[in-house]
Amino acid sequence: MTEPTFGKSGVEPAAPPTQIGGPRRISVFISKGGTGKTTMSANLAVGLASRGRRVLLVDADPQGGISAYFAIPPTPGLAELLSGDSIDLVKVRENLLVLTAGGKRLWSVARELENRDAGYDHLRRAFARLSDLDYVIFDCSPSLGFLNYNVLEYTDYLLIPVSLDYLSALEAVETVNEIRTSTELDEVRILGLVPTFYDRRTRMGRVLLKMIRDHFDSLVTESIIRTNTKVNEAPSHQLSVSEYDPHSYGAADYGALLDELEERCRRLEAPKPL
Secondary structure: OOEEEEOOOOOOOOOOOOOOOOOOEEOOOOOOOOOHHHHHHHHHHHHHHOOOEEEEEEEEOOOHHHHHHHHOOOOOOOHHHHHHHOOOOOOOOOEEEEEOOOOHHHHHHHHHHHHHOOOOHHHHHHHOEEOOOOEEEEEOOOOOOOOHHHHHOOEEEEEEEEEOOHHHOOOHHHHHHHHHHHHHHHOOEEEEEEEEEEOOOOOOHHHHHHHHHHHHHHHOOOOOOOOHHHHHHHHHHHHHHHOOOOHHHHHHHHHHHHHHHHHHHHHOOOOOOO
8 A cells, every 4th residue: 555645735646536526525424422432443444444445544533433443553543643743644454544543632723723723624635645545544533522523524525424322313313413513514425324333122223213213214323233242342352343254244244334335325425417
C-alpha cells in the first residue's frame, strides 16, 4: 500500500482510488455512548483492508477509543493536523492506517478553532489533498458539537449504530432528525442504521428491532450485529472479531455488514437514469 498523502501546495496527488470521485468518507456516529461505534469502526476498517481496500481510520473522539483498540501509544494525530503541525500515520494492518485523535488535546484544538472561526470546513481543508485511498472512516464522539459538525460536513456517508435499548432507539430518531434538518449537513447521506447488541432471546430486543424497522424502513440495514462474547473479547487482543474467531457469530455479522454497505455505496453512487 502506498501511504496516503496529506499534500501541500505544489504536491502532486497519488494514484486515484478505486471509485470515481475520491475515497468514500464514512462517519460512524450517534449522539449516545455505548452503542458500539468504536467496535464497529475498527471491525469495518480491518474488514475492508483485508479485502484489499486502502483504508484510513480516523479517531475523531478525544477519548481515543481507536488508539485503545489497537494499543497505539500517544501519537501526533488529528489535533496536530487541525493545528497545522506534523502527524504520524500508524500502520496497524496491510492496507490500513490509523490517524489517532492526538489525545484529549483535540478538545482544546476544536475549541480554539471554534473561537477563531466557527465554520465547519476545517476538516475539509485539512484533508483537502488526501489521496491514494479507497475509504476514510471516522470514529466519532457521541455528541453533535463543533468537532463532529466538521467531521460530518466532510463526510459522504453516515453510519448510525443503534444498540437495541430504548434510549438508543430514541437517540437514533434525534440524530436522524438533526442531520436531516441541518443546512450545514445537507450533503451527508445516511448509509444505514445498524442494529447492535441484538439478542433475539429477549422480548425487548425483538420489539425494538421491529420498532426501528417500522420507523426507518429501508434505512435500517438487513445486517444485524448480534450480542457475541467474541466481539467483546477481540479488542483485548487488538484484533477484529473476524481475526480473533473467524467462525463466530460476530465475524459472520460483520462480514454480512461489509457486503451490504459496499452494495449500498454502489447503489447510491450509480448514475441516475435520464
